[in-house]
Amino acid sequence: MDIRTLWNERYTKGLPSLETPDPFFIRMFDQIISREFPAGGNAIDLAAGTGRHTLHLAEAKWKVTAVDISDVALERLVEQTPDVQIRTICTDLATYQLPQAAFDLVVLYYYFDRSLFPAIIQAVKPGGLLICKLAVGKPANPIALQEQELLQLTNMLDTASYEERPVKDRGVAEYAGRKPF
Numbered sequence: 001m002d003i004r005t006l007w008n009e010r011y012t013k014g015l016p017s018l019e020t021p022d023p024f025f026i027r028m029f030d031q032i033i034s035r036e037f038p039a040g041g042n043a044i045d046l047a048a049g050t051g052r053h054t055l056h057l058a059e060a061k062w063k064v065t066a067v068d069i070s071d072v073a074l075e076r077l078v079e080q081t082p083d084v085q086i087r088t089i090c091t092d093l094a095t096y097q098l099p100q101a102a103f104d105l106v107v108l109y110y111y112f113d114r115s116l117f118p119a120i121i122q123a124v125k126p127g128g129l130l131i132c133k134l135a136v137g138k139p140a141n142p143i144a145l146q147e148q149e150l151l152q153l154t155n156m157l158d159t160a161s162y163e164e165r166p167v168k169d170r171g172v173a174e175y176a177g178r179k180p181f
């Protein structure tokens with residue numbers, strides 16, 4: 001089964017855990033994003049799913065591009081809002097050409113491909129932010145994000161917040177960083 005079909009099936013069955021904004025995102029929105037960009041800005045939500053964070057940003061007047069491989073997820077997002085500030089792009093991030101220095105905010109939640117990080121960081125405007133939360137895998141799984149690796153992958157940014165902690169049988173890394181001017 002290809003990745004799009006797999007995720008389309010998951011979204012058709014329903015993924016309730018991905019329907020409300022994540023607490024770390026809300027905290028970063030309240031403490032950093034909304035203070036540094038009180039009038040909103042341009043954001044991209046990578047592997048956005050049904051857009052729980054896209055919607056939160058759009059409600060705060062951000063112009064958001066939501067990218068995901070699942071057309072089912074992106075259709076759900078569009079159904080939830082007539083907001084013209086949201087643009088959806090249904091594509092595989094492995095081949096998507098991220099525009100450079102185009103976004104005040106890049107959101108990356110629970111989609112990990114370490115080869116994308118140079119392009120993700122280039123996509124952030126000087127002074128812009130990257131907010132991400134990713135699962136940390138076991139050392140025996142080299143494809144997964146490793147402990148402390150997120151800090152290495154983002155070392156071109158100034159870290160504003162970082163925490164890694166165990167969750168169930170694995171871990172989670174929460175990161176916020178700012179691109180220097």
Ligand SMILES: C[S@@+](CC[C@H](N)C(=O)[O-])C[C@H]1O[C@@H](n2cnc3c(N)ncnc32)[C@H](O)[C@@H]1O
Pocket residue numbers: 003007018019046047048049050051052067068069070073091092093094108109110111
């Ligand atoms: C665990 S979900 C997270 C969704 C969203 N970021 C959130 O936190 O609600 C992972 C997402 O990655 C998307 N995805 C998986 N592989 C992808 C790829 N190669 N390109 C773009 N999106 C992909 C899936 O469709 C799914 O929406």
